[in-house]
Amino acid sequence: MKSAVLETAVCAALVLGGRVPQVAADAPATPYQVEGRYYETCACSVSCPCASNVTLPTEGHCDAISLVHLDKGSYGAVALDGLNVAVVFRSPQGVKVKDSFMKGEMDLFTLYLDDKATPQQREAMPGLLAALFGTQEVKGAKPPQWAPMKLTLSDDMAHFEIEGGKKLVFDIENVDVGEKDKAGYKKGDIGNRIVLTNSAPFPWVHDVTQGVSKTFTYADLGRSWQYKGRNAFFGTISAGGK
Numbered sequence: 001m002k003s004a005v006l007e008t009a010v011c012a013a014l015v016l017g018g019r020v021p022q023v024a025a026d027a028p029a030t031p032y033q034v035e036g037r038y039y040e041t042c043a044c045s046v047s048c049p050c051a052s053n054v055t056l057p058t059e060g061h062c063d064a065i066s067l068v069h070l071d072k073g074s075y076g077a078v079a080l081d082g083l084n085v086a087v088v089f090r091s092p093q094g095v096k097v098k099d100s101f102m103k104g105e106m107d108l109f110t111l112y113l114d115d116k117a118t119p120q121q122r123e124a125m126p127g128l129l130a131a132l133f134g135t136q137e138v139k140g141a142k143p144p145q146w147a148p149m150k151l152t153l154s155d156d157m158a159h160f161e162i163e164g165g166k167k168l169v170f171d172i173e174n175v176d177v178g179e180k181d182k183a184g185y186k187k188g189d190i191g192n193r194i195v196l197t198n199s200a201p202f203p204w205v206h207d208v209t210q211g212v213s214k215t216f217t218y219a220d221l222g223r224s225w226q227y228k229g230r231n232a233f234f235g236t237i238s239a240g241g242k
Contacts, residue, residue: 029242032131034080036071038205038235039151039158040064041170041213041227048231051199053098061107062091063218063225065168066201067160068237069151075131078124084149085129086112086162090223104138108223111144112162122146132204132239142221158234171214172232196233204239 042048042057042064049055050062066087073080090108091100100106113125147167152159156174176192194210211232218225 030076030127030131031240031242032073032075032128033240034068034070034073034128034132034204035238036073036236037069038200038202038208038237039067039069039160039170039172039233040201040208040235041172041211041216041230041232043216043225043227044231046175046212046229046231047194047196047210048199048233050097051196051201053096056094056096057091061093061095062089062097063216063227064089064091065170065216065218067151073128075124075128078120080117080121080124080128083114083117083121083125084151084160085114085125086149086160086168087133088112088168088218088220090225101138104136106138106140108142108221109138109140110142110221112147112149112168113144114149115146116149117146131241132202165217167220168218170216170232172211172216172234173214174234175210175212200233200235202237205235205237208233208235 042050042062043059044050044062045058048057050057068085070080070083070085073083088108088110089106091097092105092107111129113122117125147162148164150159150161156176157171158173159171160169162168175194177194178192195207196210197207200206200208211234213228213230213232216225216227216230
């Protein structure tokens with residue numbers, strides 16, 4: 001994936017009922033602000049080549065999830081703290097991932113939204129998603145689902161599940177490359193991590209660190225996959241505007 005996802009992605013399926021949010025030309029823009037964490041895993045071997053868009057995904061297609069956790073978030077006067085948004089997709093076989101997004105053609109593209117959201121948060125969420133992801137239609141998109149989600153963090157591990165793991169579950173781990181000071185490397189603020197610059201799929205995701213999946217399983221909407229030992233990314237997010 002690449003930042004072009006922002007320009008071509010999140011589609012009519014963002015809004016309940018499958019409609020793109022409509023805003024009158026003279027309507028004031030709604031301010032929004034988000035800070036939080038980003039987790040991604042996919043079918044590719046470590047490290048995922050899709051950011052460069054030079055080669056095909058290592059499986060010839062990409063099965064992936066991008067998970068956004070809002071530590072702090074707001075859309076207008078509505079606070080969205082603590083909610084999760086999961087983007088799940090499968091790209092067509094034999095097509096580079098960025099090209100798939102640029103054409104707006106996917107074999108599967110859907111969102112899972114945190115069912116902990118209150119009625120006010122559910123009403124605000126489509127506007128925030130449109131601000132973050134855009135609204136262009138994507139062929140192969142399915143309507144979003146409000147679903148129970150659970151994100152558990154422990155040291156360098158992240159566990160996430162949808163509907164108790166029945167629809168999706170992943171366990172990913174941040175890669176620790178060990179002490180490198182003696183070889184002349186500087187450990188830096190991120191510890192013994194592999195930092196990847198300009199690899200995050202969205203411009204509001206900061207540089208990511210390399211991870212690896214212990215498990216990544218999905219079964220919903222007529223699609224299923226099961227992987228382990230595949231690519232994963234850890235990152236942080238921040239965005240805001242009107």
